[in-house]
Amino acid sequence: xxxxxxxxxxxxxxxxxxxxxxxxxxxxxxxxxxxxxxxxxxxxxxxxxxxxxxxxxxxxxxxxxxxxxxxxxxxxxxxxxxxxxxxxxxxxxxxxxxxxxxxxxxxxxxxxxxxxxxxxxxxxxxxxxxxxxxxxxxxxxxxxxxxxxxxxxxxxxxxxxxxxxxxxxxxxxxxxxxxxxxxxxxxxxxxxxxxxxxxxxxxxxxxxxxxxxxxxx
Amino acid sequence: xxxxxxxxxxxxxxxxxxxxxxxxxxxxxxxxxxxxxxxxxxxxxxxxxxxxxxxxxxxxxxxxxxxxxxxxxxxxxxxxxxxxxxxxxxxxxxxxxxxxxxxxxxxxxxxxxxxxxxxxxxxxxxxxxxxxxxxxxxxxxxxxxxxxxxxxxxxxxxxxxxxxxxxxxxxxxxxxxxxxxxxxxxxxxxxxxxxxxxxxxxxxxxxxxxxxxxxxx
DNA sequence: GCTCATGTTGCACTCGGTGCAACTTGTGCA
DNA sequence: TGCACAAGTTGCACCGAGTGCAACATGAGC
Numbered sequence: 224x225x226x227x228x229x230x231x232x233x234x235x236x237x238x239x240x241x242x243x244x245x246x247x248x249x250x251x252x253x254x255x256x257x258x259x260x261x262x263x264x265x266x267x268x269x270x271x272x273x274x275x276x277x278x279x280x281x282x283x284x285x286x287x288x289x290x291x292x293x294x295x296x297x298x299x300x301x302x303x304x305x306x307x308x309x310x311x312x313x314x315x316x317x318x319x320x321x322x323x324x325x326x327x328x329x330x331x332x333x334x335x336x337x338x339x340x341x342x343x344x345x346x347x348x349x350x351x352x353x354x355x356x357x358x359x360x361x362x363x364x365x366x367x368x369x370x371x372x373x374x375x376x377x378x379x380x381x382x383x384x385x386x387x388x389x390x391x392x393x394x395x396x397x398x399x400x401x402x403x404x405x406x407x408x409x410x411x412x413x414x415x416x417x418x419x420x421x422x423x424x425x426x427x428x429x430x431x432x433x434x435x436x437x438x439x440x
Numbered sequence: 441x442x443x444x445x446x447x448x449x450x451x452x453x454x455x456x457x458x459x460x461x462x463x464x465x466x467x468x469x470x471x472x473x474x475x476x477x478x479x480x481x482x483x484x485x486x487x488x489x490x491x492x493x494x495x496x497x498x499x500x501x502x503x504x505x506x507x508x509x510x511x512x513x514x515x516x517x518x519x520x521x522x523x524x525x526x527x528x529x530x531x532x533x534x535x536x537x538x539x540x541x542x543x544x545x546x547x548x549x550x551x552x553x554x555x556x557x558x559x560x561x562x563x564x565x566x567x568x569x570x571x572x573x574x575x576x577x578x579x580x581x582x583x584x585x586x587x588x589x590x591x592x593x594x595x596x597x598x599x600x601x602x603x604x605x606x607x608x609x610x611x612x613x614x615x616x617x618x619x620x621x622x623x624x625x626x627x628x629x630x631x632x633x634x635x636x637x638x639x640x641x642x643x644x645x646x647x648x649x650x651x652x653x654x655x656x657x
Numbered sequence: 658g659c660t661c662a663t664g665t666t667g668c669a670c671t672c673g674g675t676g677c678a679a680c681t682t683g684t685g686c687a
Numbered sequence: 688t689g690c691a692c693a694a695g696t697t698g699c700a701c702c703g704a705g706t707g708c709a710a711c712a713t714g715a716g717c
Binding site: 495 | 662663
């Protein structure tokens, strides 16, 4: 199988293989979760279903829960990506509204489905929380370094109140994102239809809207 | 050891024993965490240090991480307690400022210390996140049922937008709480002195303050 | 002091998670 | 094209988390 000329840019064969294996494992885990629930399968099962050894499974994911949470990670990674594409002078809360909703429908559907499937399993819930929190940290780090550059080189970083402002703001945004998904789930349950997902998008925007006006009921 | 007459109200001997054992286990876990770091001890070690069997340890905590996170739980439980003592017509954000800071200094110190010790261990971090999230859920449930009662018996619950408002608000409050602790740690590291803790209290109030004015920098 | 409920313990077992050493596969270069 | 090295996979052995179960100990109620 020679290298098909064309769109392959800097992606070596190895990287492609790794990405494919990773996706195969995650997909197998999701399949098993759908069919058996979180306590209905083991890391062995996932490895077999994905056609790799148990040891290789753990080379890619630190646990079965991590494999499932990777879907949430993926969604949030594209949110970050979208966020960084917004104009830097746009208010952050506005950027957030766009970024949270500017994702492929399939990604949003998977986010919603895995969120639904997560209910009832404590350890998986923790991994989901971790994914949202990692997203916060990444955004804070990115914006923080942006501001540090803009502020000039003399000052060592930011003042405490600015740092608090940034952390509180970003974490609140993420909290509102989670709240929206939560409320959506409480109303629509497992319904992943386009109409239902459109409702989720609305909720995401509304939640940030509440945040913007300081929750003045 | 006969029952010392006096302040013992409805607390049976069994309950006292259980509470004492639970505290002993949690204290032993914290001690080992301080001395060896999270990967430096096992559930066995904690059990031995607390004078119980390994099996009993797991009767009280689902994992070593859960034992440590119980300190955060305790802090957040008293926050909830304080929150419910506030007048019901007080704005929630104001109540939150009081509740987050109206705790015993020792509890705040332990919260801060365990937060510091948590850095660097992924699984323990997840348990801490879970503790904060459980706090959100409890507050949402409590306030939700309050409002349901006040709204009258005819309507089945709350409208979607009200529910979103409640979830987003409470989760943002908790997010600001975490943000304050995080920023405090980035500045004060392991410093648990009263002065440092006073600074933490200020940060908690400021963070909610930012939230109240919609982060209009 | 007897009885029952509640809590503790040891045992055995499953599964998550990891270091290690052998092996296979892709990459770069002559 | 083939050779040598790097990177990835696998099996193996091991440790520790977590749980069901059955025997035992302890406090509650009478």
